[in-house]
Amino acid sequence: MSSSDQLQRVIFEHADIRSVLAGLEQSYQQAIAKHHYPKLINVLLGEMMAAVSLLSATLKFDGRLLLQAQSSNQVKMMMAECNHQRDLRAIARFDGELPEQAEFCELLKGGQLVITIEPDQGQRYQGVVPLEGSHLSECLEAYFRLSEQLPTQIHLVADEHRAAGFLLQVMPASGDPTADWEHFSSLSATLTDTELLELDNATILHRLFHEEDGRLYEADKLQFKCDCSRERTSDALRAMSREELEQIAREDGSVDVSCQFCNELYQFDLADIAMMFSDSAKVEGSDQLH
Numbered sequence: 001m002s003s004s005d006q007l008q009r010v011i012f013e014h015a016d017i018r019s020v021l022a023g024l025e026q027s028y029q030q031a032i033a034k035h036h037y038p039k040l041i042n043v044l045l046g047e048m049m050a051a052v053s054l055l056s057a058t059l060k061f062d063g064r065l066l067l068q069a070q071s072s073n074q075v076k077m078m079m080a081e082c083n084h085q086r087d088l089r090a091i092a093r094f095d096g097e098l099p100e101q102a103e104f105c106e107l108l109k110g111g112q113l114v115i116t117i118e119p120d121q122g123q124r125y126q127g128v129v130p131l132e133g134s135h136l137s138e139c140l141e142a143y144f145r146l147s148e149q150l151p152t153q154i155h156l157v158a159d160e161h162r163a164a165g166f167l168l169q170v171m172p173a174s175g176d177p178t179a180d181w182e183h184f185s186s187l188s189a190t191l192t193d194t195e196l197l198e199l200d201n202a203t204i205l206h207r208l209f210h211e212e213d214g215r216l217y218e219a220d221k222l223q224f225k226c227d228c229s230r231e232r233t234s235d236a237l238r239a240m241s242r243e244e245l246e247q248i249a250r251e252d253g254s255v256d257v258s259c260q261f262c263n264e265l266y267q268f269d270l271a272d273i274a275m276m277f278s279d280s281a282k283v284e285g286s287d288q289l290h
Ligand SMILES: [Zn+2]
Pocket: 226, 227, 228, 259, 260, 261, 262, 263, 264
């Protein structure tokens, strides 16, 4: 396949064009394993994970990038996230029986797709991605064309085992890229789903651009990793009142919160809640369960 669990950038010596390849296998499997979603959701989440991986490679700073889809149809929410360490996670919510197959935009009709960029330092950015065409890749191409004025070609594919993505884009702030863009994008338009899923990156690069002096950067490893923690969960709980939390803890023995991404369980008893609202306003100690 496109090299497994790797994110790899490509630079072309003689053109202001960049390319990125993403291949997900274990990272994808682990992200969806705990959820038991139907095939349609798995495949769409696989494509979203491939997309956030590709887009994370275009960021110049530490932070995370999220792609979140919402609608009032059967599929309520789908989201995928990747940070600069290439940690990936994804989740979906939906109602009832889903069709075997459906297009991304059809499922989200009337809904919204939002891209969020959260730098570790500095301002959070949110952009609305137009639900254009039928496939997620078309929406993202439209986003780059309209919001960033960057001609972009995106190819995403997933089956139940693997997901892969390819991005071709004019380098920001390059001169007049029209001729290069037309040449490169017509070459990469020939890439098929099967090639993207099954060939390794060097072979894909050679097959598409063997005369264009493309060089692969060293690959980054992609992995499923959730950054939830006891401290973050505690911070989130403090949005509720102390009385509410204490009432739950008295009735149930503890306030139980499990992470929606990885199923990790965090439990807070009365003593923890007291600590949560004490001066330090933080729960001390480790992530161990009580
Ligand atoms: Zn988690």
